[in-house]
Amino acid sequence: MFFCKKLVLLAAGAAGALVVTNAMWSGSVGTAWKKARAAVERQVSPEFELERIRHEIVKLTPDMHRNIDTIAEATVEVGALNRKIEMVRAELEKRQGEILALTEKVETGVQTVGYGRTSLKDKLARDVKSYKTCEKDLATKQRLLEAKRESLEAARRQLTEIYNQRQEMEVLAAQYEAELANLREAQCRSKFKLDDSRLAEIKESFERLRELIEVERKKAELGEQFKADTITTEKKPAASSKDVVDEAREYLGTDKARIDATGK
Numbered sequence: 001m002f003f004c005k006k007l008v009l010l011a012a013g014a015a016g017a018l019v020v021t022n023a024m025w026s027g028s029v030g031t032a033w034k035k036a037r038a039a040v041e042r043q044v045s046p047e048f049e050l051e052r053i054r055h056e057i058v059k060l061t062p063d064m065h066r067n068i069d070t071i072a073e074a075t076v077e078v079g080a081l082n083r084k085i086e087m088v089r090a091e092l093e094k095r096q097g098e099i100l101a102l103t104e105k106v107e108t109g110v111q112t113v114g115y116g117r118t119s120l121k122d123k124l125a126r127d128v129k130s131y132k133t134c135e136k137d138l139a140t141k142q143r144l145l146e147a148k149r150e151s152l153e154a155a156r157r158q159l160t161e162i163y164n165q166r167q168e169m170e171v172l173a174a175q176y177e178a179e180l181a182n183l184r185e186a187q188c189r190s191k192f193k194l195d196d197s198r199l200a201e202i203k204e205s206f207e208r209l210r211e212l213i214e215v216e217r218k219k220a221e222l223g224e225q226f227k228a229d230t231i232t233t234e235k236k237p238a239a240s241s242k243d244v245v246d247e248a249r250e251y252l253g254t255d256k257a258r259i260d261a262t263g264k
Contacts (some may be wrong), residue, residue, distance in 0.1 A: 046180055054173055067159050074152045081145050087137045095131050102127060218229045 102124045 050173065050176055050180065057166060057169050057173065060162060064159060071152065071155050071159060074148065078148050078152055081141060081148065085141050085145060088134060088141065092134055092138060099127050099131060114211055147172065
């Protein structure tokens with residue numbers, strides 16, 4: 001008995017594990033499928049998606065034609081049913097007059113050829129029963145006609161809505177097509193933009209060369225300037241010495257003529 005219980009527990013555990021494994025496997029497969037589908041959708045180009053949408057819009061036309069056929073058939077059925085109802089109404093009016101006339105005969109005891117009083121009353125009962133049956137049939141046909149008219153009107157509204165939405169979708173597809181064309185044009189312009197980094201580098205090199213030449217020019221100008229100043233400085237001592245003697249004589253209040261005369 002204990003062994004049997006153990007087997008039952010093991011079987012239940014295995015079944016539970018199998019259920020959990022199946023659930024996990026199903027969830028993993030579903031997740032993988034969603035990821036794969038999302039990856040494929042990301043690879044679809046806008047042009048392909050737009051073409052697919054346009055194809056679906058085109059298929060609305062045969063769908064509309066099928067709906068038109070259905071609406072046309074339903075319209076004919078409604079018309080035929082309406083004519084039947086008019087015929088039943090006319091028949092009921094005719095029978096109503098006959099029943100009223102027969103009722104008066106039964107009430108007044110008028111004998112009709114071929115009918116006794118009892119048989120006349122039986123005929124009146126049969127005619128009333130038939131009238132009621134025909135009246136119920138008329139009510140059923142009227143309800144059916146009303147339902148068919150409502151369904152037909154709903155189908156016409158739906159057809160009109162499909163037509164209007166198809167027009168709007170065609171306009172929307174044209175707008176997206178123009179927007180996509182502008183996008184591709186912009187991408188084409190950016191794709192063929194030239195690399196002007198080398199040109200900029202050459203311009204910078206020319207600027208550095210200009211600076212180097214300017215530095216050399218300044219060096220040459222400064223060299224000429226300081227060379228002239230050196231020559232001038234070397235020639236000035238004699239003149240400068242003479243000036244100092246004259247300045248000394250002038251400062252001491254003596255001059256060369258007076259010294260030569262006095263000997264002092």
